[in-house]
Amino acid sequence: MLTLGVRGDGGRSHIVASPDLLAARGVEVHETGRGGDITYHGPGQVVGYPIVDLKPDRCDVHRYVRDLEEVLIRTAGDYGIEARRVPGLTGVWVGDEKLAAIGVRIARWVTSHGFAMNVSTDLEFFRMIVPCGIADRGVTSLARLLDRAIDPREVEDRIVVQFGEVFNRAPVAMASPVSIR
Numbered sequence: 001m002l003t004l005g006v007r008g009d010g011g012r013s014h015i016v017a018s019p020d021l022l023a024a025r026g027v028e029v030h031e032t033g034r035g036g037d038i039t040y041h042g043p044g045q046v047v048g049y050p051i052v053d054l055k056p057d058r059c060d061v062h063r064y065v066r067d068l069e070e071v072l073i074r075t076a077g078d079y080g081i082e083a084r085r086v087p088g089l090t091g092v093w094v095g096d097e098k099l100a101a102i103g104v105r106i107a108r109w110v111t112s113h114g115f116a117m118n119v120s121t122d123l124e125f126f127r128m129i130v131p132c133g134i135a136d137r138g139v140t141s142l143a144r145l146l147d148r149a150i151d152p153r154e155v156e157d158r159i160v161v162q163f164g165e166v167f168n169r170a171p172v173a174m175a176s177p178v179s180i181r
Contacts, residue, residue, distance in 0.1 A: 011133055015029070015038065035103050036132060048117075069090070069091070071159060072117055081094060098139050120141060123144065
């Protein structure tokens with residue numbers, strides 16, 4: 001699935017595949033209310049849509065996005081990967097390649113939407129678009145960087161721990177999905 005953000009045309013102009021190719025690959029295009037440009041969502045990604053009330057002490061959109069980046073940077077670090085921020089570009093990067101995309105929406109200081117971290121994602125789907133509208137950089141995954149298979153559920157567990165640390169919240173066990181308070 002391709003999702004469009006709210007910036008400009010949402011990234012519609014960054015779809016480089018023909019409608020026939022999208023249909024043949026079973027790729028649908030969906031408009032969202034999140035920030036950012038176009039991205040791909042599919043199997044092998046860990047997608048997190050945290051719902052957090054930022055009031056009263058975290059009412060800062062940029063801080064929230066940087067904190068999400070920090071969660072994912074630390075998660076990559078758990079695997080020995082040195083991920084980082086790139087000034088002026090939202091997301092988590094390893095070299096010139098994006099490992100995780102972030103697009104959020106905040107209404108009345110309550111967050112929605114969130115992030116997509118490529119774990120064992122088929123990166124060929126990103127060839128159908130200009131990911132996040134950034135033409136001069138690539139996309140990568142944990143499996144590609146580590147040259148081995150990785151279970152996305154294991155990565156989910158690590159994200160939960162890192163989210164709890166960065167946001168000073170304690171994980172609460174649930175059947176599914178995970179909740180952090």
